[in-house]
Amino acid sequence: xxxxxxxxxxxxxxxxxxxxxxxxxxxxxxxxxxxxxxxxxxxxxxxxxxxxxxxxxxxxxxxxxxxxxxxxxxxxxxxxxxxxxxxxxxxxxxxxxxxxxxxxxxxxxxxxxxxxxxxxxxxxxxxxxxxxxxxxxxxxxxxxxxxxxxxxxxxxxxxxxxxxxxxxxxxxxxxxxxxxxxxxxxxxxxxxxxxxxxxxxxxxxxxxxxxxxxxxxxxxxxxxxxxxxxxxxxxxxxxxxxxxxxxxxxxxxxxxxxxxxxxxxxxxxxxxxxxxxxxxxxxxxxxxxxxxxxxxxxxxxxxxxxxxxxxxxxxxxxxxxxxxxxxxxxxxxxxxxxxxxxxxxxxxxxxxxxxxxxxxxxxxxxxxxxxxxxxxxxxxxxxxxxxxxxxxxxxxxxxxxxxxxxxxxxxxxxxxxxxxxxxxxxxxxxxxxxxxxxxxxxxxxxxxxxxxxxxxxxxxxxxxxxxxxxxxxxxxxxxxxxxxxxxxxxxxxxxxxxxxxxxxxxxxxxxxxxxxxxxxxxxxxxxxxxxxxxxxxxxxxxxxxxxxxxxxxxxxxxxxxxxxxxxxxxxxxxxx
Amino acid sequence: xxxxxxxxxxxxxxxxxxxxxxxxxxxxxxxxxxxxxxxxxxxxxxxxxxxxxxxxxxxxxxxxxxxxxxxxxxxxxxxxxxxxxxxxxxxxxxxxxxxxxxxxxxxxxxxxxxxxxxxxxxxxxxxxxxxxxxxxxxxxxxxxxxxxxxxxxxxxxxxxxxxxxxxxxxxxxxxxxxxxxxxxxxxxxxxxxxxxxxxxxxxxxxxxxxxxxxxxxxxxxxxxxxxxxxxxxxxxxxxxxxxxxxxxxxxxxxxxxxxxxxxxxxxxxxxxxxxxxxxxxxxxxxxxxxxxxxxxxxxxxxxxxxxxxxxxxxxxxxxxxxxxxxxxxxxxxxxxxxxxxxxxxxxxxxxxxxxxx
Numbered sequence: 001x002x003x004x005x006x007x008x009x010x011x012x013x014x015x016x017x018x019x020x021x022x023x024x025x026x027x028x029x030x031x032x033x034x035x036x037x038x039x040x041x042x043x044x045x046x047x048x049x050x051x052x053x054x055x056x057x058x059x060x061x062x063x064x065x066x067x068x069x070x071x072x073x074x075x076x077x078x079x080x081x082x083x084x085x086x087x088x089x090x091x092x093x094x095x096x097x098x099x100x101x102x103x104x105x106x107x108x109x110x111x112x113x114x115x116x117x118x119x120x121x122x123x124x125x126x127x128x129x130x131x132x133x134x135x136x137x138x139x140x141x142x143x144x145x146x147x148x149x150x151x152x153x154x155x156x157x158x159x160x161x162x163x164x165x166x167x168x169x170x171x172x173x174x175x176x177x178x179x180x181x182x183x184x185x186x187x188x189x190x191x192x193x194x195x196x197x198x199x200x201x202x203x204x205x206x207x208x209x210x211x212x213x214x215x216x217x218x219x220x221x222x223x224x225x226x227x228x229x230x231x232x233x234x235x236x237x238x239x240x241x242x243x244x245x246x247x248x249x250x251x252x253x254x255x256x257x258x259x260x261x262x263x264x265x266x267x268x269x270x271x272x273x274x275x276x277x278x279x280x281x282x283x284x285x286x287x288x289x290x291x292x293x294x295x296x297x298x299x300x301x302x303x304x305x306x307x308x309x310x311x312x313x314x315x316x317x318x319x320x321x322x323x324x325x326x327x328x329x330x331x332x333x334x335x336x337x338x339x340x341x342x343x344x345x346x347x348x349x350x351x352x353x354x355x356x357x358x359x360x361x362x363x364x365x366x367x368x369x370x371x372x373x374x375x376x377x378x379x380x381x382x383x384x385x386x387x388x389x390x391x392x393x394x395x396x397x398x399x400x401x402x403x404x405x406x407x408x409x410x411x412x413x414x415x416x417x418x419x420x421x422x423x424x425x426x427x428x429x430x431x432x433x434x435x436x437x438x439x440x441x442x443x444x445x446x447x448x449x450x451x452x453x454x455x456x457x458x459x460x461x462x463x464x465x466x467x468x469x470x471x472x473x474x475x476x477x478x479x480x481x482x483x484x485x486x487x488x489x490x491x492x493x494x495x496x497x498x499x500x501x502x503x504x505x506x507x508x509x510x511x512x513x514x515x516x517x518x519x520x521x522x523x524x525x526x527x528x529x530x531x532x533x534x535x536x537x538x539x540x541x542x543x544x545x546x547x548x549x550x551x552x553x554x555x556x557x558x559x560x561x562x563x564x565x566x567x568x569x570x571x572x573x574x575x576x
Numbered sequence: 577x578x579x580x581x582x583x584x585x586x587x588x589x590x591x592x593x594x595x596x597x598x599x600x601x602x603x604x605x606x607x608x609x610x611x612x613x614x615x616x617x618x619x620x621x622x623x624x625x626x627x628x629x630x631x632x633x634x635x636x637x638x639x640x641x642x643x644x645x646x647x648x649x650x651x652x653x654x655x656x657x658x659x660x661x662x663x664x665x666x667x668x669x670x671x672x673x674x675x676x677x678x679x680x681x682x683x684x685x686x687x688x689x690x691x692x693x694x695x696x697x698x699x700x701x702x703x704x705x706x707x708x709x710x711x712x713x714x715x716x717x718x719x720x721x722x723x724x725x726x727x728x729x730x731x732x733x734x735x736x737x738x739x740x741x742x743x744x745x746x747x748x749x750x751x752x753x754x755x756x757x758x759x760x761x762x763x764x765x766x767x768x769x770x771x772x773x774x775x776x777x778x779x780x781x782x783x784x785x786x787x788x789x790x791x792x793x794x795x796x797x798x799x800x801x802x803x804x805x806x807x808x809x810x811x812x813x814x815x816x817x818x819x820x821x822x823x824x825x826x827x828x829x830x831x832x833x834x835x836x837x838x839x840x841x842x843x844x845x846x847x848x849x850x851x852x853x854x855x856x857x858x859x860x861x862x863x864x865x866x867x868x869x870x871x872x873x874x875x876x877x878x879x880x881x882x883x884x885x886x887x888x889x890x891x892x893x894x895x896x897x898x899x900x901x902x903x904x905x906x907x908x909x910x911x912x913x914x915x916x917x918x919x920x921x922x923x924x925x926x927x928x929x930x931x932x933x
């Protein structure tokens with residue numbers, strides 16, 4: 001089936017592939033490996049003598065503030081997984097088991113949270129769910145009590161689980177959809193039914209997907225900096241790392257110790273996901289076979305499903321609604337809705353935040369370009385050449401996933417502060433270009449996945465046909481491979497671009513002057529003052545629209561490529 | 577485990593119809609399958625054979641009509657209460673359970689005491705020759721081994737009937753031949769009424785007591801494989817089972833008696849009680865022989881093409897514009913006739929079957 005992915009032996013006499021691989025290794029070594037290793041090294045170094053020591057870790061665990069932060073981070077991440085699962089499980093179950101029109105709503109609206117960074121919605125959530133927010137004002141009026149949705153850690157858990165639950169939904173739905181109907185029928189045939197059948201057959205088969213999604217949520221929440229900062233919750237690990245470095249300075253070892261802990265947890269979560277998935281490729285659908293059988297809902301069941309769906313969607317879309325209200329509201333405080341509405345925030349946002357927008361377009365655009373160039377190079381070297389150790393290139397690029405933004409930021413500050421730029425003599429760590437590089441390194445795994453998928457769709461025989469007709473390797477790549485990969489590359493670019501456009505955790509460490517700051521940083525500044533909230537929200541709405549449009553476009557692009565491919569397969573009977 | 581506790585079951589299917597939305601897949605199927613019989617549903621894809629099998633197991637839309645096991649109608653009852661065993665085309669082994677766990681599943685669901693489950697699982701695995709693989713996971717087994725485990729998982733619960741949905745289609749050619757003999761032995765040993773769905777006539781012919789040839793949601797013919805082959809009820813059956821020359825023509829009466837006339841020089845005598853009028857004549861290629869030139873009653877024709885098939889050579893012979901396929905046994909060194917060569921054919925009227933459809 002996947003014959004297209006088979007690397008054919010290439011009689012490459014030239015050193016071309018090795019040079020390409022070398023450039024990639026140099027880039028990733030300098031901007032990923034060295035900074036991360038440096039961070040780890042400093043964590044184990046005595047600040048005065050420079051010798052190896054465990055004393056920094058001892059200091060860390062002797063401080064009650066850090067112990068508390070550590071506990072809070074684990075607690076918040078764990079609880080976010082619990083709540084995200086509570087949102088995702090019913091939605092995944094409904095869409096895969098029942099025939100009803102609500103599935104379409106779920107599939108579209110449930111992914112909306114992902115296109116907005118959680119910290120943007122955090123302020124809006126406070127206005128909706130905070131102690132004097134809309135919901136609690138109403139509850140107090142009607143029932144005489146309120147619920148501390150947004151108090152301290154609750155707020156972080158609430159905002160994060162709303163934001164990240166689609167990761168569980170996507171993975172769980174995918175594994176549910178990959179279960180062949182016969183798996184379930186075999187159980188029924190042997191006398192099992194109902195909840196027993198679900199517990200013994202269906203759920204275990206969907207488990208790898210759930211674990212993948214859940215561990216992703218855990219690690220994303222564990223590493224996130226923006227949300228706790230904006231909600232003023234500083235007793236968590238990522239905010240502590242940021243605060244230590246930004247207030248005490250880059251020589252303070254605590255920031256590095258925290259970074260190590262963040263890395264350990266990231267790697268651990270990825271390892272758990274790997275264990276969950278290893279040897280458990282349970283996707284069992286057969287050619288011509290269908291997924292799990294779906295049944296029609298009786299009308300009262302359908303109503304119940306809709307009630308559940310709309311309650312969940314109501315909660316998870318609340319940040320967007322709140323942000324929209326905030327961006328159009330003139331004054332909004334101690335009231336259910338803003339007192340009056342205005343469009344002036346958008347004007348303010350445009351005039352005072354134009355630099356942020358411009359910077360974002362440049363940074364995220366450049367990062368996207370770097371990513372697809374690197375992604376294509378890595379994908380090609382890994383899949384189509386026999387460069388020794390080519391798999392490691394892939395691992396190296398993907399390992400960026402395990403490096404939290406804060407850690408990369410701290411690493412860059414430490415490594416590149418001492419390196420001066422040519423001509424300007426400015427420290428490299430404060431150059432705007434370093435932000436671009438940080439974004440590119442962080443988003444490379446996503447772009448690489450798109451590039452790999454795109455290259456998989458180009459059958460090696462198409463390349464061989466070109467070479468057979470006299471085109472050199474380089475010309476073949478340029479004239480055949482890249483054009484055929486184009487839509488996949490665009491999708492990769494858009495993914496990199498749109499996620500880089502709203503990333504905060506690495507950028508916040510690296511922005512040296514407001515002139516160089518991107519949108520996410522600008523938002524963060526705006527949201528910190530009461531007067532800035534309106535324009536901040538307007539800016540946030542614009543960011544959501546930009547990211548949303550970009551995501552939509554990339555989906556369209558991927559869909560179109562898939563259609564083209566399937567029509568080509570039909571025409572040629574080829575199963576490339 | 578080696579003998580069924582209860583006696584084999586008779587299956588009666590009466591007026592069974594089934595639709596997917598507006599598409600009618602089964603159109604009034606009638607079948608009686610005898611207790612202990614090894615029965616095949618044979619037909620091309622889309623003929624409704626798998627749908628019929630799934631309907632017996634209780635999967636898919638509820639059909640109209642009746643499916644009776646020993647006289648008791650099971651239409652409308654849920655699959656998990658039917659005790660009808662099915663081996664899926666994909667085997668459907670659960671990848672998260674070991675072989676032993678897979679096989680134990682049905683016993684556990686039937687609340688068989690834990691102390692009996694172990695021995696029963698072992699016995700079932702021994703029966704299919706998989707005794708050494710109990711602790712493996714399905715992904716660690718070959719296709720043939722998975723097939724055996726799927727079989728063990730189904731028979732361990734001692735189902736009333738055994739349904740096999742294209743069980744050999746995912747195996748390679750050699751294994752398929754071996755496995756079908758093993759299946760037959762197992763079926764005989766258990767004595768369980770078994771239905772085997774396949775599109776491969778060789779599979780059905782070699783192991784099944786009787787076959788039902790299906791097309792377009794209708795049973796075309798039921799009978800022993802050799803009977804159906806020799807006396808096809810219609811041209812679909814004639815073509816689907818083996819290769820057939822099907823001649824268009826009509827039965828005419830003359831002074832010498834009745835004969836089938838398909839124009840030009842081709843006339844074949846038929847029984848006197850055949851009605852006159854339009855008909856088709858089915859002649860298998862192996863029933864036509866080459867005759868010495870000028871022999872009595874011979875047809876003369878020209879060799880149009882020849883295909884070497886190993887044990888025989890299949891010639892296409894042009895007899896006055898009508899092409900006939902003729903098989904000739906090949907032996908070592910035998911000279912092949914060339915294209916354009918003049919030949920004489922001898923057609924034994926007893927080998928020809930008249931059909932009217």
